[in-house]
Amino acid sequence: MIQRFIEIGEGYSDIYELIEIARANKHRLSHLAAFHTSINNREMTSLAVILKPTDPGEFQPLYICREGIPNPKSVPNKRYDLFEDAAKEMNKEIIQLTVKPSAIFNEKELYYQYLIGILRLNHFIAPLY
Template sequence: MIQRFIELGEGYGDSFELCELARVNKDRIYRAFIFTSPKNGKEVISIAIALKPVNDTNFFPIYICREGIPQTQPESKRLSTFTETLKELHVEPIRISIKHSSTFADNDLFYQYIIGILRLNHYIPPFH
């Protein structure tokens, strides 16, 4: 199974696009994630949804808005919209603390790191 991150952006307007993608694909949602990462002494948030493959394909997409949402109190509008959308779809997001993408030489290594964490914790199917 090919598991690949598809980056929509950094969590600005694209976070609303991710919510719409979740609504349109509500029957395909496998899991939803809220990743937190430390950056310059503060936490930033990435939001993502993993979708089941279409028909008999081996493609398992994980759509993500990477590190563009600051951790704030009260919760930012972008994050609250994502959590409200998931609640409407009866999906409980999984919250995971991860390293910031700047820790890695490139984004491909960053995404391989996250896929490893998700597989290790059985949040996504094993690689076939």
């Protein structure tokens, strides 16, 4: 099984694309997630759409808008509200996780491996076979 994050931006106008990915793949939608972190004393959030693995191929995409949206608990914002509305529309709850910021990792890929590890440990995605 290959599980890979696909970054589509930081969540400005690309939040609309993230929501469209979820709607267009409603039959494959596994989870919606919000990863909360602190960057330079600013509370930020990454939003993600986690799809079920392909069959055949066993590829599981995890689409993400990385650290570009203010944490809605600190600063209520329309972009998070849109994601929340989409979750309600698709009868999904948003997984809320507090994570380390990507800047502390030497490479973005290491950050994504860290997130995949957290998702696996919490049984939101399948373990590595």
